[in-house]
Amino acid sequence: MTRESQRESDTDTDTGSREQPEPRPIDWTDPDTFAQALEQVETKEKGNYFEDFAEGDLLEHDPGLTLTRWGNESWLSQTLNHDPAYWRTDAAAERGFDEPPIHPDYLTAATLGITVEDLSEKGGYFLGRTDVRFPGTPVYAGTELHVESEVVSTATSGSRPEFGIVTWRTRGTDAQTGDVLCSYERTNMIPRREPVATDGGAATAESDEEDDEPTLPETFVTPDGGYFEDFVEALETVDDENAAVAYRHERGRTQDDVTVASLPLATLNTAKQHHNIDVMADSPSGDIVTYGDVTRSTALGHARSDEQTWREVGFDDEQFHTFVAAGDTVYAFTRVLAAEDDASTDAAGTVRFEHIAFNQDDEPVYSGTRTAEIQKRTA
């Protein structure tokens, strides 16, 4: 509707608006006028400060999303998660799925993405996540995701007085059935409205210095293949503390506009860290950075390409050690911690891994443990 026709239609109604004086025209295209206006007006802020969270608060996150095949495939293709069971009907059927399901990494990223507007859009660091579980899987395309979070704890940051530390328990549910599909506990640093006096985190700094000396086993063993039996055999050869089953994966994925900005936005993650270069130029990273879930999913994709994954069970002790930005390359390193023949199917065994994502300078950027069911060669 043009401005002229809007005025005509207003005079046709009985709203009383015709009695208001016509607003004074302002030339917004004059740069000085506009710059002055921007200085004087209030900004409608987004996100919550640390002080807005109290233990026990329950937040229902408004933006839900429908888990689509497009979203799943975009995520999986770009993070090099190319397991055929998530792409082809015949491969899905062989693994007991009705059709290619929604991948747990995309489900986790979408569950977290939806929460950002309420929990962490104000900024701050993604410190860690644990107890990531998928009680309602397999999940299929078309499922509508509803997400809620409860504040588990709030704490002062000794090292960063301008931040507080908040932990939430988040649950992603099927909006129709209420079944929990994904749940986890996440911890972030969240900006405070008002900085507080702290001890400067001296105790943490001292203990970091003590940990400087690397203590590596003498021998590293690589499994012969990617089946459950290969992990069992490799672990049997390292039963003293001077050996470990650990290896690196060859693939790397350089971060670009798609991985840094597009993938998080497709999960409705509104964190400016991933898409606002203007604001991030003044931040410690100096640039937009990769969504933690993209970094870890990429590293996991490299790891899965060297194993016969059956199902994902869960993830614990996940931490993000430094930023990943456009142009950085994400590689992966795996240590095998344990293998037990106690999976939910005879076709697989359970393996516990420790995965490290690292960059082109060999710096760890993510670490975490993962429990997955791995297919048996003999099945």
Ligand SMILES: CC(C)(COP(=O)(O)OP(=O)(O)OC[C@H]1O[C@@H](n2cnc3c(N)ncnc32)[C@H](O)[C@@H]1OP(=O)(O)O)[C@@H](O)C(=O)NCCC(=O)NCCSC(=O)C[C@](C)(O)C(=O)O
């Ligand atoms: C975070 C940085 C600055 C810390 O670097 P540092 O060396 O200072 O680390 P620290 O001294 O070990 O930890 C700082 C404080 O956090 C505490 N802490 C640490 N971990 C935990 C935990 N799990 N649970 C509870 N508390 C924890 C720790 O105890 C300490 O407390 P203090 O201040 O009182 O001394 C550094 O490691 C870094 O820059 N990491 C990268 C961070 C990052 O955000 N990466 C992901 C990309 S951003 C993202 O995806 C965003 C998302 C998803 O969209 C979105 O949250 O909205």
